[in-house]
Amino acid sequence: MYHSIVLVKQVPDTANITGNVMQEDGTVNRSKLPAVFNHEDKVALEIALQIKDTYGGTVTAITMGPPRASDILRECLYMGADRVYLISDRKFAGADTLATSYVLSEAIKKIGTFDFIFAGRQAIDGDTAQVGPQTAEKLQIPQITYVEEIRSVENGTVTAKRKIDGGFEIIRCALPVLLTVVKDTAEPRSFKAKRVMTYKGARSLMEIEKLVEGNSLLSVDALVHEYESRSLFIKTLTMDDLHLDLVRCGVHGSPTKVYKVESVVLNSGEHEHVEPTKAGIGKLIDKLMEDHILG
């Protein structure tokens, strides 16, 4: 039996970028993009669920993000996660990877013991691939990044195949461990119809607060209690719930400053026509080898 925690993130759907999404300064207008579940994080959740299917245990998904990130937590429930946590507070806003991993690691300490932490290799908005590794460091546990296959889990160890430039490595590591996975590691399962019906009404603290707004007959505490009793409360951790150092959170805790964003379009300077014949292709191969692109 293994307990897994999965780090998930809601990201702008960069696969569906349309004309008015890119702003003149080269940045993305997030409000124009639909928000989606970062695909590699979904793969991470799938791996955790497979471990649960095989060995038993639990799967807990956590995300740090704005209130609307509850959407992907519901999706985690639809896929089979046992518990989900939303870590959200205005004070966490503007966090870079350092501040994010700090808050995540503190939240994980609060959530409890685990055997595995899974995360996607990177999120498609930032592309840093740093949050997973930094979280492992802060929790002082080993990490295996770029995992493309879990070979086995036995005797308190995991054996995984990780992608490296030009090949792969097989690594065995003692639990608990953090693993980041790449997109080909597994195909995320579909939502389960019964879980969709069961959890479609799951709500986080902020969503419940919104329900209460402007309705003096409702109280947040009573509603939270009611949602909890129906197992429909998305556990929500705010600044007050975690023992955090304010200067390490959000903008204050983020040394990364974006100096400038440039929209770079690479134009090919010249082109060469290759005849679609055996001789033509032969020449192309020779040229590529000459330039050390091939071979």
Added chain:
Amino acid sequence: MQNFFLDNSDVLFHFKKLDLRDIVAIAENDYAEAKEFPDAPVNYDDAMENYKKVLEVVGDLAANRVAPRAAAVDHEGVMLQNGTVSYASGTQKSLHELAQADLMGMILPRKYGGMNFPFTIYIMAVEIIARADASLMNLFGLQDIGDTIRKFGNEQQRQEFLPKFSTGEYTGAMALTEPDAGSDLQSVKLQAYQNQDGAWFLRGVKRFITNGNGEVLLVLARSEAGTKDGRGLSLFVCNGSDGVKVRRIENKLGIHGSPTCELQFNDTPAQLIGSRKFGLIKYVLDLMYRARMGVSAQALGISQAAYEEALRYARDRVQFGKAIYALPAVSNMLIEMRVALEVNRSLLYYTAQAVDRKEKIEELVEKLREEGKPFSEQTVELKQATKIANLLTPITKYVLAESANRMAYDALQIHGGTGYMKEFRVERLARDARITNIYEGTSQMQIVAAAGTVMNDILHDYFDAKEAQTYRSGFSRLVECLKEIRLLFYDALKYVVEKKDTTFQDIAAKDLVELYSYLIIGYLILDDAEIDQRKVFIANRYILGALAKARSNVESIKSGVFSDILHADKILCGQ
């Protein structure tokens, strides 16, 4: 992300239009199920929300997993090796995913692991799956088999089989057809006999059995030795792995992903379903009605896919300096297809709701009877609901299956020579469509099934009410057209009845049923046009076209063109 539910505005239109309030209230036992099951709805709106969300799951699976595999499934087909049938690898994956998503027991009760969905919603899911891969529908659409065991089996049988249908561990098959008993099921020969302890065994051969390799087989067999007709047949359930041999699988024109088996029953142990002698006359007829709806939804799914292929190709293909989409001959064909697609959908979901209503009232009557409460009011309601469902089902199957063939044919035509090539999806669709007007009762059998009720004009009062209804002023021409079609129908009917010639009646039945179908569909599409401005185009083309066809139907009947049937031998064999 593509989604075959959310991207289809017409399916969404019909979903929004559904009126399942009574049906769901009965099925959910006035929402008492919610106390026991966390996935059960707490009220009607919640139920509709559930159906919508689950259809989104179906639409996602269909678009992103099933559809991309369909070409490979068609190419790979099924295999029989050492008596074991294996599905194409894409089919295996899709079945696994459908089961993992809880979608294999949609209409089964929750206590057997199902989701207790209305039949109508299930039919919508069948259409969505068929659009992605028609052959997968043959396996996904076998959920009726579990439902038949639920309806007519005993509690022990329900507990034995249903939970495993729900999890997808079991798939089923309906073993009805035999080499000498196709449309004529009364002549089924497969023998059912009992040993001294009263246990049943099956011996004989079944042919053309879809998914005959399934784990659970429903078998129609002759339990009354010496009888010759349908009254000597009973329905049995048996385990496919226990004394049933798959002798061969057919090499078919289409639906390659679905295995069609010849089965040999070698003293196979079986259990009787329900009562002896009711096999064909009650249980199979009941099952057939629902199976025909499944095939209708399959036909519609194929039609949708064919239309999309045709539209896409017509827009991309440039000839004479412009996309062929802009050529009137082509755009007219596309409009014909689109109109057929939309009116067929109106008919399908109207009929599905009629079937749902009939089934749920049946359940209610049963429940009231058990509770010792009065149910005479519901019995009257049930009688009427049954009549309507029994009329609409064969008409739907006839119209949708013929139409799917027409649409696949036209879609291929629009592709020109390209469409004749295996590389293009439309080639597969044309082959897959071809079975829909053959199996679960040929089109000719659907005419037979509908003819009696059509000739009795059982929708007389309904049409009266429709004629009295006030429509938007702009619709007066269409309303008049429908009134004229009705008069044409009565004219033709009178002619046929007065002729008192059964041979003539058999031939004229097709025209009569078609005339009646124009009226049914015509009023449905007019109602749709009342809600949605865009549908006015659809109603206009359908109803005007129907009037032209109606005149031709009547002309065929009255012109004496069929009188040469008496000379068939001379014409056909020169004798």
